[in-house]
Amino acid sequence: MDYQFLALTIATAIGISTAILLAATGELLVEKVGVYNIALEGVMLVGALTGFITGQTTGSWVLGLVAGGVAGCVFALVFGFITVLLRTDMIVVGVALILVALGTTQTIGSSYVAVEAVAKIPNADIPGLSSLPFIGTALFQQTWVTYIAAVLPFLVAFLLFRTRHGLNMRAIGENPNAADTAGIAVVGWRLFYVGVGGVFAGVGGAYITLGIVDSWAGNVTAGQGWIAFAIVFFAGWQPLWILIGAYFFGALSVLGDVGQVMGWGIPSEAFTVLPYVGTVAVMMLRAWSQKRRGAVSWPAALGLPFYRS
C-alpha cells in the first residue's frame, strides 16, 4: 500500500465519520442530562431528507444543513415532549418514532430517489496545511463540516467539565432531585438538550445526503444513528472518546472495503462486526473495573423519568 493510497484512505475514513461524530456528540449532551434519545436514527433520517430537499430547491448546501438541523430539532423535540414531559418509556417512543421517520421519509422522498444532489458540500483545503505531504491529503482536505465536527467534542468537553452550566447539566443527569432542589428547571433543561441533540443529529443526517452519498434513498442513514448511539456507550460518556470512537468506527468500515480491494482474504464482515463487539467488550471491561472501585461512568439518572419529590 503506497503512501498516497493510505492518505486517501484516512481522508475517506475521517470524511464518512462526520455524520456519526456529529450525532454522537449531540447524543452525549442529551445523555448527560439523563435522557437517551433512541430515536437518533429517525432524527438523522428526517434531517437527511429535509436537508436534501432544501438543497435541491435552494441550491445551497448551507441552507440544506440548516434545514436538516431545524427538522432534526423539531423531530427530537417530539421525542422530548413525549418522554420528558409525559414520562413515557423512552425505548417504546424511540422505536415508534424511528418507524414514523422511516415510513414518512420513504413516502415523501420517493420522488427524490436516485437524483443527484445539486448542492454538494465542497471540500475546503486549509491553506498551507493541506499542501503538507501525506498529512495534508489525509487530514486537511475535508469539508468545513468535518473540521467543525472534529472540534466540537473539545468544546463539549470544556462546556461539561469547565463551566458552571456544564456542572448543572451533569447534576441533572446524576441526581435530578438534587438539581431541582438547587433551583434548576430539570424538565426544561432536558427538553432543551434533547432539542440541541436533535440539531446535531439532523445536521449529521443532512451531511449524509449532501456530503457523503450526494443523493437521497430510502433509509439512507443505514444504521448510522444506531452506531452513533453505541459510540456514546463505547466512549463511556467522555467527549474526547466520542471523537476517537467515531473515527475508529469510520476507519473500520473503510478498512472492510480496502481489504476487499487489496485482497487481504479477511471477510469484510469481520470489520463490520468489530465496532459492535468492541463496544460490548469495552462496556463490560469498564463495568468490571468500576465494579471493583464502586463507581459508574454513566449518568446515574440516565433513562429515568423525573418526578419532583
Add this chain to the structure above:
Amino acid sequence: MLRSSVEPGVVLPGASRRSLWPWRIEPRPDPERIGLYRISAVLLGLAVSLAVAPLFTSTPPAEFYSAIWLGTFGSTLGMSNVLTIAMPLILAGLAASIPYRLGLWNVGIDGQMLMGAWTATAVAFAMPQAPGFLMIPCMMLAGMIGGALWIIIPTFARIVLGVSEVITTFLLNFVAVAWVAYWCTGPWYPKSSAGGVRAEPLPAQGELGKLDIQGVVVSWGILIAIALPFVFWAAFRFTRWGYEITMIGDNHRAGRYAGMNVRRLLVTSMLLGGLLAGFGGTIYMMGTSGQLSTGLTNNTGFNGLVIAVLAGSNELAVLALALIYSLLLAGGGSLGIVGVDSDLVFAIIGITLIFGSFGEAYARLRLVRTKSSRVPPESTTKEAPWTINSSH
C-alpha cells in the same frame, strides 16, 4: 458521580423557580385501568393514522383501503400472508414479554432469531440425508439453543457486571447479521444465486409442511406459535416458577425476602427470551423461504418488543396484538400494488404506538395547578411503583 457537588443555597445561573406555566404534571396517586387506556388509545391511533395515511399518497382513498382489505381479510392469499407474518411475530412478542416481566429489555430478538435460524441450518446441512421426522425436531432444538446462546453474554453482563442489557442485546443484532451475511456469501453460497444475501436452500425434508384451511395456506408452525402464548399464560398462573416471576416483577426485594433466588429467575427469563426468539426465527425459515438470509427477520424483533410492551405482561394480549400487527403489516405490504410505498405502514404503526404512549401517560399523570392551591399537593416522595426498571 459528580466531581464537585452542588452546594445548597447557591443560586445557579439558568435557574428559575417561578415558572411561567402555572401547571405541573405529576403522577396520579392511584392510577387505574392503565391497560384499558393504553389499548383504547392504540385503537384510536390506528383509526386516525389509517384515516390520514391516504393524504400522504397520490392514490385515491377507495383504492388505498381496498388494497389493504384485499391484502388481509379480503382474499385467501391475504389471510395466508397474515398468518405467515404472525408466526414469528407471536414468538418475538413472547421473547420480549417474558424478560420484560422482570424489567429486563430484550432488544436483540432479531439477532437471536437469525442465530437460531443459522444454528438450525447448520444442523440441517450436517445431516442432509436424515429423514424429516428426525431433521425437523433437531433443527427446532438447534434453533432454540442458538437463540439462547446469543443472549448469554448480555445476560452475564447484566446480572454479574450490571451493564445495561438494552445496549448489549441490541448491538449483538449487528453481529448476527454480519455472521449470517458471511455464511450466506461464503461457505453456504448457493449454487444458483438468485439475488439477495441468501444461503443454499435447506434440504426439502427440513421444511415444514403446509396446512390448507379452505384455501388459506400456512405452515403448521403457526399452530405452535398460537399455542405457546396459552402455555405461558397458564405457566405464569399455575406453576411455582410463574408465580415467582410475577411476584418478583412486582417487587424484587419482597421476592428476595421470601427466599426466592432472584438472580436465577432473571437468568432463566432472559435465556427463555433468547430461546423463544431463536425458535421463532427457525420455524419462520422452515415454514417460508426454506433458506437462511439476512433479511429473514425484517425487524420482527423490534415489532415483538413493541407488542410485548403494549401487551403489558399478558401473554394472551401478546397473541392478540401480534395478530393485529400482522394484519397491518400484510395490509401495508399489499399497498405496493396501488403504487404506494409499503413502508408507509411503518409510519402508521409508529403513530399508533405514540397514541398508545399518550393514553398511558393520561392514565398515569395528571395536570395540577401550582398557583393558588389552598390544599398542598399530595406528597409523592415514594418512588412511583410503575417506574420501569431500566437502570443499568
